[in-house]
Every structure is written in structure tokens, then in C-alpha cells.
Amino acid sequence: MAAGSTSTGLREHGSSILVALLSSAFGVALLQVTGVLSDVIKADELTGASGTVALMLAVVAWVFIAIAIYVGSIVTVNTFSTIVAGRARMIALMRLIGSSARQQRRAVAREGLVVGVIGTIGGAAVGTGLAVLLERVAVWVGWLPELPHDWADAGLAAPIVAVVLTTWLAAWIGSRRVLTVTPLQAIGGAQPLSHDELRARPGRNALAITLIAIGTGILVLSVLLGLVTPLAVLVGVVGGILSFTGVVLGAHLIMPPALRIVGRMLGRSPSARLAAANAVRYPERASRTTIGVVIGVTLVTMFGVTMASFRQLIQEASANEPEVYNGTEDLLMSITAVFSVLIGVSALIAAVGLVNALSLSVLQRTRELGLLRALGFSRGQLRRMILAESVQLTATAVLVGLVLGTFYGWAGAQSLLGSAKGMPGIVLPGVPWVIVAIVVVAAAVLTLVATVTPSRRATRVSPITALAVE
Amino acid sequence: MDITTSIPTSGSEPAVASLVARVENLTKSYGAHGARVDALREVTLGIRRGEFTAIMGPSGSGKSTLMHIMAGLDSPSSGRVWLGDAEIGGLGDEQLTLLRRRRIGFVFQAFNLVPTLDVEGNLLLPFELDGRTPSVPERQWIDELETVLGLDARLTHRPHELSGGQQQRVAIARALVTRPELVFADEPTGNLDSRTGREVLQVLQSATRSYGQSIAMVTHDPIAASFADRVIFLADGRVVADRARMDASEIASFMLSIEQVA
Numbered sequence: 001m002a003a004g005s006t007s008t009g010l011r012e013h014g015s016s017i018l019v020a021l022l023s024s025a026f027g028v029a030l031l032q033v034t035g036v037l038s039d040v041i042k043a044d045e046l047t048g049a050s051g052t053v054a055l056m057l058a059v060v061a062w063v064f065i066a067i068a069i070y071v072g073s074i075v076t077v078n079t080f081s082t083i084v085a086g087r088a089r090m091i092a093l094m095r096l097i098g099s100s101a102r103q104q105r106r107a108v109a110r111e112g113l114v115v116g117v118i119g120t121i122g123g124a125a126v127g128t129g130l131a132v133l134l135e136r137v138a139v140w141v142g143w144l145p146e147l148p149h150d151w152a153d154a155g156l157a158a159p160i161v162a163v164v165l166t167t168w169l170a171a172w173i174g175s176r177r178v179l180t181v182t183p184l185q186a187i188g189g190a191q192p193l194s195h196d197e198l199r200a201r202p203g204r205n206a207l208a209i210t211l212i213a214i215g216t217g218i219l220v221l222s223v224l225l226g227l228v229t230p231l232a233v234l235v236g237v238v239g240g241i242l243s244f245t246g247v248v249l250g251a252h253l254i255m256p257p258a259l260r261i262v263g264r265m266l267g268r269s270p271s272a273r274l275a276a277a278n279a280v281r282y283p284e285r286a287s288r289t290t291i292g293v294v295i296g297v298t299l300v301t302m303f304g305v306t307m308a309s310f311r312q313l314i315q316e317a318s319a320n321e322p323e324v325y326n327g328t329e330d331l332l333m334s335i336t337a338v339f340s341v342l343i344g345v346s347a348l349i350a351a352v353g354l355v356n357a358l359s360l361s362v363l364q365r366t367r368e369l370g371l372l373r374a375l376g377f378s379r380g381q382l383r384r385m386i387l388a389e390s391v392q393l394t395a396t397a398v399l400v401g402l403v404l405g406t407f408y409g410w411a412g413a414q415s416l417l418g419s420a421k422g423m424p425g426i427v428l429p430g431v432p433w434v435i436v437a438i439v440v441v442a443a444a445v446l447t448l449v450a451t452v453t454p455s456r457r458a459t460r461v462s463p464i465t466a467l468a469v470e
Numbered sequence: 471m472d473i474t475t476s477i478p479t480s481g482s483e484p485a486v487a488s489l490v491a492r493v494e495n496l497t498k499s500y501g502a503h504g505a506r507v508d509a510l511r512e513v514t515l516g517i518r519r520g521e522f523t524a525i526m527g528p529s530g531s532g533k534s535t536l537m538h539i540m541a542g543l544d545s546p547s548s549g550r551v552w553l554g555d556a557e558i559g560g561l562g563d564e565q566l567t568l569l570r571r572r573r574i575g576f577v578f579q580a581f582n583l584v585p586t587l588d589v590e591g592n593l594l595l596p597f598e599l600d601g602r603t604p605s606v607p608e609r610q611w612i613d614e615l616e617t618v619l620g621l622d623a624r625l626t627h628r629p630h631e632l633s634g635g636q637q638q639r640v641a642i643a644r645a646l647v648t649r650p651e652l653v654f655a656d657e658p659t660g661n662l663d664s665r666t667g668r669e670v671l672q673v674l675q676s677a678t679r680s681y682g683q684s685i686a687m688v689t690h691d692p693i694a695a696s697f698a699d700r701v702i703f704l705a706d707g708r709v710v711a712d713r714a715r716m717d718a719s720e721i722a723s724f725m726l727s728i729e730q731v732a
Binding site: 270379 | 568576585600
């Protein structure tokens with residue numbers, strides 16, 4: 001067991017390193033690209049004098065970087081808390097020998113720091129490489145002029161430091177459960193450690209519900225104001241941020257019921273029923289596993305719906321005066337595409353977390369899988385069970401994201417465009433079919449990818465595992 | 471039930487109605503050439519139908535390996551294995567899975583209930599795996615087991631809400647619901663205090679006496695083995711004794727004598 005836990009170290013942390021790498025690569029690449037663009041703008045005689053455009057670019061870049069780092073942190077917290085649950089016996093043994101709980105927790109957090117540093121260095125290299133490649137291609141094609149550029153700007157340290165610190169912090173938060181491991185658990189016969197069960201958290205719940213209520217209220221207000229002035233969208237942004245923060249904070253209130261509903265739709269076969277129960281077995285973990293994907297899908301859908309609604313309106317208008325709106329169509333499409341890709345990176349990070357969560361949970365259920373085999377579950381039934389678990393997680397996250405995104409997108413479009421439209425001033429939500437299709441296909445791929453390793457592992461478990469006593 | 475039946479050995483492949491499971495010249499080895507370990511050496515024995523059989527032996531005697539092979543969980547290195555009149559030694563995974571699902575019941579040391587299912591869900595699992603609901607007589611049987619084992623008030627409880635003894639009763643009920651040909655019990659009292667352990671052993675004993683359930687129990691606890699109708703002693707991968715019912719002190723002193731020889 002001792003040898004096992006050290007040799008599995010890298011495998012355990014592989015996904016956290018990947019998450020840190022993706023976050024920092026994204027941050028560095030985005031800053032490098034905006035840096036290049038700023039240089040180009042400064043070199044231009046017309047716009048160069050004002051720093052506003054460069055500042056705007058930086059602000060927009062940082063919004064996307066912050067989303068990516070935030071999603072990455074949630075994923076890492078989840079991964080570490082799962083790893084700690086799996087290591088309970090080892091930690092208990094160390095406690096038995098005389099290590100203090102705080103020492104053990106610090107050790108786990110230190111692993112987080114190492115993971116963060118390794119991932120971030122790799123990410124900085126990958127991100128810079130990507131940006132250089134993009135710049136070269138852009139210059140070669142002739143989109144950008146050939147300009148000298150400083151690829152080692154001091155500002156690049158910001159995302160690097162941010163990712164290292166958040167990974168470290170995430171490991172610290174995720175290792176909270178080390179404190180609850182008792183030395184007694186090292187001595188045989190102890191029940192396997194229960195994972196972080198849902199705790200009553202009146203404070204957090206109240207905050208989440210208040211934020212959702214106030215945010216939704218402000219959104220309704222902005223929709224009404226939107227009938228008068230397009231500036232209402234600024235009010236809407238505040239409402240959106242407040243209510244969505246509430247949703248993320250209250251994920252443990254929203255995701256488990258949603259998972260249960262989707263789980264019920266999977267059918268009544270034993271594989272499906274066990275899968276449905278497994279997906280909500282540790283509600284806290286399930287919420288954190290899915291919320292990252294929810295964030296990504298919501299934001300992508302929101303931009304998609306707003307832009308599609310905008311396009312509808314423009315198409316109506318341009319039918320009357322085609323010359324005025326010439327070219328806006330292409331511009332809108334490009335903006336939608338760029339924003340979707342930038343948010344897609346966060347969704348990708350969340351997907352890494354989802355794949356890893358399913359994989360770890362199967363790994364830690366070896367004994368139970370052996371029991372099911374001993375009782376007469378066929379390999380096919382086990383595979384179907386894991387597929388159903390995966391379907392449940394991704395389908396729920398995507399559905400919740402699509403619903404929220406459509407709502408926010410419509411609210412945005414309505415408050416921005418309500419006044420521009422003649423009476424009755426209701427903007428129908430445009431459905432961005434291409435984006436919805438991409439999201440659904442990506443989710444299907446994610447579902448399948450997430451099951452590959454766990455399925456292979458699960459079907460290899462021998463029923464004898466269930467009989468063995470540790 | 472006639473417990474004095476001897477094992478008839480007519481011909482090389484005896485069709486023995488009174489045996490629910492048997493092995494012939496069974497050998498199981500682990501590891502390759504140099505570091506070869508023989509867990510079982512040329513074991514031949516039969517488990518009689520309708521009997522509660524204990525398989526005793528010190529650690530490393532091969533008793534667990536014997537059970538794994540007889541239950542179709544592990545494959546023999548050489549020799550033959552039958553469950554009823556079906557030879558199972560060479561069956562593939564799919565057939566062994568069906569065999570475990572329909573013809574064998576398991577009771578484990580660590581209880582091993584499915585944690586996400588409640589008591590009733592655990593009891594119905596063997597039927598659900600087969601994609602069917604229990605027939606009327608099967609449903610009556612389940613109800614009877616629930617009542618006899620005192621589970622009526624616990625049907626909606628999840629395993630972690632039950633005591634060890636209660637969990638083991640659920641596990642026994644689950645092993646019996648399909649009326650399997652043979653129930654394998656692996657140290658069923660290993661995780662229980664002695665009083666609860668005795669209750670569990672009485673449950674197993676009465677399953678044999680009242681319902682004619684064949685049970686093979688692997689244990690190294692003389693008190694547990696004293697509840698059985700027959701005790702088979704293994705040491706060093708061989709059968710060293712095969713006795714009718716013994717009391718705990720006889721078993722204990724016999725075990726001591728084996729250990730001293732070894």
C-alpha cells in the first residue's frame with residue numbers, strides 16, 4: 001500500500017497538472033496575443049495615441065483568464081478531496097505513527113504547490129509557443145504588420161503566479177478532510193471513509209439564495225428598462241453576475257436534484273439504477289464535478305443566444321435598409337466565434353475535471369465492483385453502469401447550462417434591444433443552432449472519453465477482490 | 471437429510487446426486503518456475519447437498535483458494551470442478567457470471583452490501599441482474615426471509631445505517647433469495663463480536679435445517695466450525711481430515727495438532 005501510493009503519485013496528480021497547464025497556457029497565450037495586438041495598435045498613427053483600446057483588450061482578456069482559473073480551481077479542489085478520501089488509510093497510518101493532522105495536511109498542500117509549479121511552467125511554454133505561432137502565421141498571411149515584439153513581458157508573470165497560487169490554495173481547501181481522519185482508521189475493520197457528505201451550511205445557502213433572488217430581480221428590472229433604453233443591459237450585467245454567482249455558490253442545492261431527475265430518465269435496469277445512485281452518492285463531489293461544465297456551457301450559450309437574437313433583429317432591419325447593415329453580419333459571427341472559443345477553454349478544463357472525477361471514483365470503488373461481479377453483474381452490465389454514470393453527469397451539466405445560458409442570453413438581448421424594436425418590444429430568443437450542436441456533440445464525445453479508462457479498469461476487477469479482507 | 475453418505479466413486483466421472491459441488495485432483499499454483507507456490511495439491515472432495523459444511527484450516531492452508539475455485543471465481547491449474555452436474559472448470563467469464571447470479575450465493579466477511587441500495591434493493595438485486603421481477607412464490611420466499619431474519623422494519627434503511635450483525639443478516643438473506651444450489655460463506659463472523667457471530671451462525675445453521683440449503687463456510691474459527699454438520703480440515707493445500715459434526719474444543723485441539731505438525 002505504501003509503495004502503491006507513492007508510485008501512483010504522478011497518475012493521481014496527472015489531471016491536476018494538466019488543469020494548471022491549460023489554465024496558465026491559456027492565460028499566457030491570451031496575454032501574448034493581446035500584447036501583440038496592442039503593439040500593432042500603438043504603431044498605428046490614428047489609434048496609437050489613446051491607450052483605451054489596449055486597456056479594453058487587457059480587461060477582456062483578464063475576464064476570460066479569471067473564468068478559466070476559477071473553473072480550474074474548482075476542478076483541483078475536487079481532485080484533491082477525492083485523492084485524500086482514497087488515501088485515508090495511509091494518512092491514518094501516518095497519524096498512528098505520530099504525525100499530526102496539520103503536518104499531513106501541509107504535505108498534501110505542498111503536493112498542490114508542486115503540481116501548480118510544474119503545470120504552470122509547462123503551460124507558459126505552451127502558451128508562448130502558441131502565441132508565437134499565431135503571430136508568425138498572421139504576419140505571413142498579411143493580417144498583421146511585421147513588428148518587433150517583446151515575448152517576455154513582465155505582465156506575463158501575473159497569470160503564472162495566479163495559477164500557481166490558486167492551485168496551491170485549491171489543494172489546501174481540497175485537503176480539508178485530512179483533519180477528520182483518525183489514527184484508528186489505520187486499524188483493520190474500519191468502514192471506508194465516507195467522502196465529504198453534504199453538510200448543513202445555512203450561511204452559504206442563504207447567501208446563494210439571496211444572490212439568486214436579488215440577481216434575478218435586477219435582471220427582470222433590466223428587461224423592463226430595456227423597453228425604454230439599451231443602457232438597461234448594464235443593469236442586466238450586474239443582475240447576471242449576481243445571480244450566476246449565486247448559482248455557482250449554491251451548486252450543491254441545484255445539481256443533485258437535477259442529477260436525480262436525469263438519472264431517473266436513464267431507466268430502471270440495475271446498471272442504470274446503480275449508476276443513478278452513484279452519481280449523487282457524494283452530492284458535494286457531484287456538484288463540483290459538474291459545475292465547471294455548467295459555467296462553460298452557460299457562458300457559451302449566453303453569448304450565442306444574445307448574438308443570435310441580435311442577428312435576427314439586424315436581419316429584419318437590413319431587409320429595409322441593406323446598405324446600412326452591410327458587413328455587420330460577418331462581424332457578429334466573428335465576435336461570437338472568438339468569445340465561444342475563449343470560453344470553450346474553460347469548458348475544456350472543466351471536462352478534464354469531469355473525466356478525472358469519474359476515473360478516480362471508479363478506482364476507489366474497486367471492492368464494490370468486485371462485489372457486483374461476484375453477485376453476477378456481467379462485464380457488459382458494469383460497462384453500461386459506468387456509461388450511464390458518465391451520461392448522467394454530462395447530460396445534466398449541459399442541460400442546466402443550456403437552460404441558464406438561454407435565459408441569460410435572452411435577458412441580455414431583451415434589455416439591449418427591447419427599445420430598438422417597435423411595439424410590443426419583445427425580442428424572441430434566437431437559438432444559436434451551430435453552437436448548440438457543437439456543445440451537444442462535444443458533450444457526447446466527453447461522455448464517451450470519460451468512460452474509456454474507468455470501463456477498462458472496472459471490467460478487469462476480479463470478483464475475488466470483494467472477498468479479500470484488507 | 472442423511473449426513474453419513476459417503477462419497478461414491480464409481481468410474482472416473484461419478485454422477486453423484488447427493489453432492490452439490492465437488493473437485494477432483496484439484497491443484498492450484500501461483501507464480502512461475504522458481505518461485506512456484508502450490509496453494510492446493512491434488513485435492514479431491516465433495517460438498518454434500520443439504521448440509522452445512524465447514525472448511526477449516528490455518529492461514530495459508532488453501533481454504534480460501536479452494537472456495538474461490540469451487541465458486542467459479544478463480545480457475546484451477548489442473549484438476550476438475552463441478553457444481554451440481556455441471557463442470558465449471560473451463561467455463562468462460564460470461565457463463566461463470568450467470569452461474570454466480572443464478573446458482574451460487576455469497577456471504578462475505580466484510581458484509582459487502584451495495585452501499586447505494588437500501589435493504590430491499592440489495593435483496594432484489596439478484597433478480598434485477600437477471601432482468602426480471604420475483605415471481606409470486608419467490609416474493610413469498612423473500613417476505614419469509616425478511617421476517618425470519620428480522621429485517622421487516624429495516625427494508626428502507628441503507629447499509630451504513632445498520633449494525634454489523636444486521637448487515638450480515640441482510641447479506642445472508644441476499645444469498646438465499648434465489649435459492650441457490652450452494653451458498654459460500656467466507657469467514658462470515660470475522661467482523662462480528664462473539665454474541666452477534668453466534669446469532670449469524672445459528673441463522674446459517676437453520677437455513678440448512680429448515681430449508682435444506684447447502685452451505686460451504688470457510689473459517690479458521692473453531693466455534694464457527696462447530697455449528698456445521700461436517701468439518702473438512704485443510705493444511706498445506708491438502709485435505710487432512712473430514713469429520714462429522716465436532717464441538718469447538720475438539721476442533722480447536724485438532725487444529726493445534728495440525729499446526730504443531732506443520
